[in-house]
Amino acid sequence: MIPTLDHLRRAYAVTSGATHLTPLLESAALARQTGASSVYVKPEALQWAGSFKVRGAYWRLKQLSPEEARRGVVAYSSGNFAQGLAAAGQALGIPVTIVMPIDAPVAKREATAGYGATVVLTDHGERAREEVASEKAREIARESGLVLLHPFDDAEIVAGQAGVGLEALDQLAARGASADVVFCPVGGGGLIGGVALAFHYLSPRTELIAVEPKGFNGLGASLASGRIETMPIGPRSICDGLMARRPGEAPFAAVRDTGLRGMTVDDAAVRQAMKIAFERLKIALEPSGAASLAALLSGECDVRGKTVLVIASGGNVALADFMKQVEHA
Structure with missing residues (x-):
């Protein structure tokens, strides 16, 4: 199911009452550096639980039946969805269990537990970490009767994440502006799915760029071939949250006809961007x-x-x- 514009707006009407209205920062310095007429940055780093993920998580939990909400949910995540789901679950009184790879950042693991979630760690060895974690999440769902949620391959998650795009569109319009180009990070595709749909419906002339780490460009490869592609297991990236090896079916369906195109970045470029974001915008971004x-x-x-x-x-x-990443920029 590809969410309609009405679907996106219904989700945002609910989530906007529970999430932060993150600012839209204009940077003259970035405009000069790139030759753009204007550069706006929407820092979802300032969102509740530290990322956009709480938007989709909150909306998805609101779709549970009373019985499902009573039993609770289980999901796998390397960190940001874990924190977003845990925070949303705490706010709604819904028990949350999160399966996390053992090499997920300690800060994200501790923050997830801090929102009251039960954290289960998996050791993936030489296997793809998302495969091992998802298997464990399915096992827990079967044995404990919990509702199994996917961190990005869910049309309702896509609809909830679209709030980032709808919000940015409103903020741009309030300044008498519209975006010619949008750059958006991509892991499994939940965020780009929602953002791409929002712009596709409301600003179809906008060029959409899906940004992935080198070696983890599953969405870009899928767009090029016209079908979902899975990337081979390769070297890690410092972009821990973007290391999905393939896009989800729901996000891929959402973006396939939006004119989206893929682009990759390496770790060195990401480190430099972290440094510039801190120096020019005064915001601390994860890779x-x-x-x-x-x-x-x-x-x-x-x-x-x-x-x-x-x-x-x-x-x-x-x-x-x-500090370690910025020092190596």
């Missing part, structure tokens, strides 16, 4: 949240004379880890 800014700064997309929107998706990073 995954800085990938979209890295894509803009790479110069691979000609934005001269254009109005650019950058979705900075999250800021869940420990201070020591942030």
Whole structure:
């Protein structure tokens, strides 16, 4: 199911009452550096639970029946969906169990537990970590009677994440502006699915760029082939939240006809973007949240004379880890 515009608006009407209205930051420095007429950054790093993920998680939990909500939910996540779902569950009084890979950032693990969720760790060895974690989540769902939720492959998650796009569109319009180009980070595709639909319905002329780490460009490869592709297991990326090896079916269906195109960034570019975001915008982004800014700064997309929107998706990073990445920029 591809959510309609009415569906997106209904979801946003609910989630906007429970989430932060994150600001839209205009940067003259980034505009000068890239040749754009204007550059706007939407820092979802300032969102409740530190990323956009709480939007989709809150909306998805609101779709549970009273009996499902009483039993609780289980999901797997490397961190940001874990925190968003845990925070939403705490707010709604719904028990949440999260399966996390053992190599997920400690800060994200501790924050998830801090929102009251039960955290179960998995050791994936040489296997793809999302496969092992998802298997464990399914096992827990069967044995404990919990509702199994997917972190991104769910049309309701896509609808909830679309609030980022709807909100940005309203903020741009309030300034008498519209985006020519949007850069958005991509892991499994829940965020880009919602953002792409929002712009497809309301600003169809806007060019949409899906930004993935090198080696994890499952969405870009899928768009090129016209079917869902799975990337081979390869070297890790510092963009921990974007290391999905394939896009979800629901997000892929949502973006397939939106004119979206893929782009990749390497770790060095992401580190530099983290440094620039801190120095120019005074925001601390995790690597995954800085990938979209890295894509803009790479110069691979000609934005001269254009109005650019950058979705900075999250800021869940420990201070020591942030400093280590920035020092190597």
